[in-house]
């Protein structure tokens with residue numbers, strides 16, 4: 001029996017979304033959000049960051065904006081097989097592991113989590129040799145924040161089945177760390193809907209977040225919350241409503257941790273009245289952002305082979 005690390009997930013590789021206007025959304029993610037388009041296939045548009053992942057965002061045309069799937073990075077086929085066995089034993093009913101035909105290839109499987117979200121787990125993708133930082137350009141997805149309707153079942157799934165470690169709690173948010181150095185890769189929000197709260201893209205530095213705010217403002221996407229510095233994860237943040245009102249975050253200077261990190265409870269993270277970040281400079285979240293951070297559901301079939 002080979003020893004496997006406690007968490008086989010190395011991070012969020014990509015997110016795939018339904019976009020109601022593919023051309024407009026593609027223009028936004030290239031010209032404003034500063035991702036780089038990859039060769040398209042059929043009706044899909046793919047974008048990479050400056051990091052090594054083949055792509056970090058996929059867009060597919062559809063009438064109802066939604067999340068199709070979240071794709072996680074796994075080291076190799078042995079880890080995929082182990083994760084698949086663990087899920088099957090937990091009664092999750094994953095699809096059979098298979099070679100993936102989608103651009104970037106890879107090998108993996110999908111499943112639905114307890115709240116019906118489509119998750120995918122892949123290894124052996126055709127990643128890039130170049131991964132140099134570029135000012136004002138996102139590296140990759142830093143974390144995905146998910147609204148949980150069945151919060152206890154979702155938390156148990158991510159920790160007991162997928163092996164994430166709960167590193168901080170700031171109710172209604174729980175921060176989950178996997179096998180990389182980032183403070184968290186998934187955040188669960190205790191709510192009443194199984195929807196997307198937001199997708200955070202990692203910028204190389206604080207200046208890039210600030211310049212990103214300016215670029216978004218010029219393009220008609222004003223900052224909805226921020227700039228500020230979060231408590232848990234310590235990252236600089238700015239939140240926006242993108243095409244189809246998708247909730248997006250630019251994040252930088254994310255706290256890097258290891259197994260010695262001591263989790264803290266909600267009581268530790270409370271700000272003084274009137275503040276919603278460490279610096280005390282941001283306005284509260286806009287009413288528009290409050291609304292859109294609940295809107296995006298998951299499609300019915302995103303756990304199928306891609």
Ligand SMILES: [Fe+2]
Nearest residue numbers: 145198200249
């Ligand atoms: Fe975030």
